[in-house]
Amino acid sequence: MSETVPTRETIEAAHQLVAPWIHRTPVMTSQFFNRLCGAELFFKCENLQKIGAFKARGGLNAILSLSPEQLKNGVTTHSSGNHAQAIAFAAAKVGAKAYIVMPENSPLVKIRAVEEYGAEITFCVNTPEARQETVDQITEKTGATFIHPFNNYEVIAGQATATKELIEDVKAHLDVIVAPVGGGGLLSGTALSARYFSPETKVYAGEPEGAADAVLSFRSDKIEKAPYVKTIADGLLTYLGDKTFPIIKDHVTDVLLVSDEEIIAAMRYLWERMKIVVEPSGAVSLAAIIRNKEAFTGKKIGVILTGGNVDLGKLPF
Amino acid sequence: MSETVPTRETIEAAHQLVAPWIHRTPVMTSQFFNRLCGAELFFKCENLQKIGAFKARGGLNAILSLSPEQLKNGVTTHSSGNHAQAIAFAAAKVGAKAYIVMPENSPLVKIRAVEEYGAEITFCVNTPEARQETVDQITEKTGATFIHPFNNYEVIAGQATATKELIEDVKAHLDVIVAPVGGGGLLSGTALSARYFSPETKVYAGEPEGAADAVLSFRSDKIEKAPYVKTIADGLLTYLGDKTFPIIKDHVTDVLLVSDEEIIAAMRYLWERMKIVVEPSGAVSLAAIIRNKEAFTGKKIGVILTGGNVDLGKLPF
Numbered sequence: 123m124s125e126t127v128p129t130r131e132t133i134e135a136a137h138q139l140v141a142p143w144i145h146r147t148p149v150m151t152s153q154f155f156n157r158l159c160g161a162e163l164f165f166k167c168e169n170l171q172k173i174g175a176f177k178a179r180g181g182l183n184a185i186l187s188l189s190p191e192q193l194k195n196g197v198t199t200h201s202s203g204n205h206a207q208a209i210a211f212a213a214a215k216v217g218a219k220a221y222i223v224m225p226e227n228s229p230l231v232k233i234r235a236v237e238e239y240g241a242e243i244t245f246c247v248n249t250p251e252a253r254q255e256t257v258d259q260i261t262e263k264t265g266a267t268f269i270h271p272f273n274n275y276e277v278i279a280g281q282a283t284a285t286k287e288l289i290e291d292v293k294a295h296l297d298v299i300v301a302p303v304g305g306g307g308l309l310s311g312t313a314l315s316a317r318y319f320s321p322e323t324k325v326y327a328g329e330p331e332g333a334a335d336a337v338l339s340f341r342s343d344k345i346e347k348a349p350y351v352k353t354i355a356d357g358l359l360t361y362l363g364d365k366t367f368p369i370i371k372d373h374v375t376d377v378l379l380v381s382d383e384e385i386i387a388a389m390r391y392l393w394e395r396m397k398i399v400v401e402p403s404g405a406v407s408l409a410a411i412i413r414n415k416e417a418f419t420g421k422k423i424g425v426i427l428t429g430g431n432v433d434l435g436k437l438p439f
Numbered sequence: 440m441s442e443t444v445p446t447r448e449t450i451e452a453a454h455q456l457v458a459p460w461i462h463r464t465p466v467m468t469s470q471f472f473n474r475l476c477g478a479e480l481f482f483k484c485e486n487l488q489k490i491g492a493f494k495a496r497g498g499l500n501a502i503l504s505l506s507p508e509q510l511k512n513g514v515t516t517h518s519s520g521n522h523a524q525a526i527a528f529a530a531a532k533v534g535a536k537a538y539i540v541m542p543e544n545s546p547l548v549k550i551r552a553v554e555e556y557g558a559e560i561t562f563c564v565n566t567p568e569a570r571q572e573t574v575d576q577i578t579e580k581t582g583a584t585f586i587h588p589f590n591n592y593e594v595i596a597g598q599a600t601a602t603k604e605l606i607e608d609v610k611a612h613l614d615v616i617v618a619p620v621g622g623g624g625l626l627s628g629t630a631l632s633a634r635y636f637s638p639e640t641k642v643y644a645g646e647p648e649g650a651a652d653a654v655l656s657f658r659s660d661k662i663e664k665a666p667y668v669k670t671i672a673d674g675l676l677t678y679l680g681d682k683t684f685p686i687i688k689d690h691v692t693d694v695l696l697v698s699d700e701e702i703i704a705a706m707r708y709l710w711e712r713m714k715i716v717v718e719p720s721g722a723v724s725l726a727a728i729i730r731n732k733e734a735f736t737g738k739k740i741g742v743i744l745t746g747g748n749v750d751l752g753k754l755p756f
Contacts, residue, residue, distance in 0.1 A: 398745030
């Protein structure tokens with residue numbers, strides 16, 4: 123695994139590597155949202171990506187970057203969400219074994235999705251310590267390479283390719299790009315791609331009030347944990363890593379908080395008006411724009427819709 | 440309004456006319472559905488079209504084909520569904536007045552959508568006779584041009600542009616295209632575009648068992664009504680017209696029936712696996728393919744997903 127921040131060339135190489143395996147997801151526009159926000163919005167629909175989330179990009183780039191010797195021993199990670207599916211999916215593509223550590227209370231639909239790709243699941247109690255410990259046992263026993271969900275430069279470079287495509291596919295110059303922040307893998311990739319491929323574009327993060335670690339870290343200039351964690355945006359619960367935080371600190375303009383009510387409203391708007399299924403975490407960027415629309419009036423805004431993996435039996439509306 | 444079946448040139452002209460006002464909707468693919476059906480599926484996502492349905496195409500082509508004198512008196516139609524929105528939307532684009540006749544029991548969400556485009560709504564009791572009578576009164580009083588939801592060659596030529604785009608955007612040769620059938624506007628347009636732009640492609644229709652008029656008409660060679668009308672696919676309740684039936688009879692290979700359970704299952708699959716919102720009528724093509732998958736094994740199949748206008752508060756799952 124690389125130990126240096128992805129360069130422009132690294133991200134270009136990552137894109138070449140993953141492009142044959144992923145969807146070039148559409149960039150959608152909507153008069154309804156343009157009117158609602160008083161701006162021009164370009165939605166990068168990563169909810170329509172393979173496995174239903176942008177994480178396919180990072181997982182693929184990390185696994186395709188491994189040597190045949192490394193792949194022989196397989197890969198491992200811990201995740202209850204989209205990264206688990208991404209690693210299982212990417213490992214299956216190259217015929218490598220994937221060992222996925224999932225909390226024992228993971229939703230059945232997510233467990234099934236990982237199983238479908240032929241990954242081996244190990245369950246553990248749902249604490250960060252237990253997850254890491256279980257992964258450590260697996261790496262020791264199997265020699266599998268651990269692929270962190272976000273604090274990994276190959277993963278960051280992979281996630282960066284979504285914004286590279288967005289910039290290429292929008293004919294106009296984007297004033298702003300908004301991405302959600304959890305551990306910061308997508309956000310740091312977004313920031314790097316904006317810097318390299320559209321340097322005048324400002325990058326903002328959207329973050330749930332109920333997982334407000336990034337906004338604190340951004341202000342205090344060191345990695346902070348959230349004062350409390352309680353949000354429907356279950357993909358954004360974690361805090362920044364030592365690889366993602368410095369990139370975010372350098373290249374992101376601000377972190378914008380949104381409430382769960384705002385997330386659910388944005389999500390419902392996307393379903394009703396754009397006819398696409400977006401998960402709560404995936405609607406955070408739009409929620410941040412709607413809440414701060416006065417600040418964005420008249421701007422051309424790229425909006426990363428990150429994922430669409432929801433349980434239709436448990437909708438918040 | 441034209442009195443001759445659209446030619447290749449008519450459909451090309453219609454496409455040029457409507458293209459600036461509509462989305463060129465994406466053609467999506469999914470490994471999941473390919474495996475499920477044992478075929479290669481190309482989904483033309485008209486649920487992502489303006490107003491959430493392909494009907495924007497036909498409405499626009501009909502209205503953009505009118506003379507300035509005709510437009511001065513406005514346009515009128517009767518519809519409780521997507522055609523009402525399409526006419527309201529298209530009239531607003533050209534600054535014409537739209538008089539929409541809707542049954543008094545229309546869903547509030549559909550009434551609101553028509554109002555949003557600034558159309559004038561007249562309510563009537565929900566019988567075909569009352570609808571037509573109310574429209575006749577409007578045309579007499581205002582001189583507005585009546586635009587039939589499907590039995591109109593401009594509307595048919597407009598709907599045909601969806602399949603023209605599908606054929607252009609799929610790099611491979613399509614063996615089959617499947618579209619749902621209600622009044623037959625989309626289906627006859629689909630059949631004409633296939634004939635002109637991909638003559639070796641066979642066109643099949645999907646029809647709900649609870650609105651099985653087209654399959655009867657197809658077998659008996661005259662326009663028939665359904666023996667009973669009861670289906671969740673509320674966009675497909677009507678029977679064929681004297682302009683749509685002959686085209687369908689000539690150019691469609693077969694009409695395939697599906698049950699409401701099969702429609703709901705296909706709809707849910709589309710939401711869960713493709714992360715797109717499709718209404719029951721919009722999932723009928725896929726339901727027909729899944730039910731008849733042995734007949735389609737190994738084929739390259741274009742699938743028209745027609746619309747995504749659903750009430751999220753009333754989902755069948």
